[in-house]
Amino acid sequence: MKTLTRSLLIASALAITSAVPAMAKTFVYCSEASPEGFDPSPYTAGGTFDASAHPVYNRLTEFKKGTTEVEPGLAEKWDVSSDGLEYTFHLRKGVKWHSNDKFTPSRDFNADDVIFSYNRQGDAKNPWNQYIAGITYEYYNSMEM
Numbered sequence: 001m002k003t004l005t006r007s008l009l010i011a012s013a014l015a016i017t018s019a020v021p022a023m024a025k026t027f028v029y030c031s032e033a034s035p036e037g038f039d040p041s042p043y044t045a046g047g048t049f050d051a052s053a054h055p056v057y058n059r060l061t062e063f064k065k066g067t068t069e070v071e072p073g074l075a076e077k078w079d080v081s082s083d084g085l086e087y088t089f090h091l092r093k094g095v096k097w098h099s100n101d102k103f104t105p106s107r108d109f110n111a112d113d114v115i116f117s118y119n120r121q122g123d124a125k126n127p128w129n130q131y132i133a134g135i136t137y138e139y140y141n142s143m144e145m
Contacts, residue, residue: 029055041121042135060089060114074109089114118145 033047040053062073075089097105120128121140
């Protein structure tokens with residue numbers, strides 16, 4: 001009986017101490033590759049995209065888990081023109097930006113943010129187009145937008 005009690009005490013102590021690291025709220029991501037960066041737009045490597053595009057960023061639309069069915073993300077719904085060339089996204093309201101020591105958001109997410117995300121990739125004159133010297137936007141450019 002003493003052995004059982006001692007085993008239970010040890011197991012309880014281990015359970016309590018193993019929960020302590022979880023309370024630190026540190027995000028740990030395990031990847032099969034070393035990501036080139038955490039901005040998915042200038043990179044095409046799967047490891048980079050997997051480490052940044054899904055854990056870090058929200059998208060206008062998402063894929064329903066395990067399928068190719070498109071579902072709402074930052075866009076609540078969308079309309080497609082009859083020729084399939086124009087999409088109108090209806091954005092969710094009240095979406096907040098993350099804040100940290102160097103950034104305090106002054107407003108909610110809106111269409112200006114979506115436009116910025118596309119323009120910085122497609123407009124060489126945009127100040128954020130070459131925030132890393134020599135980067136290219138192969139995925140964006142291949143879409144011929």
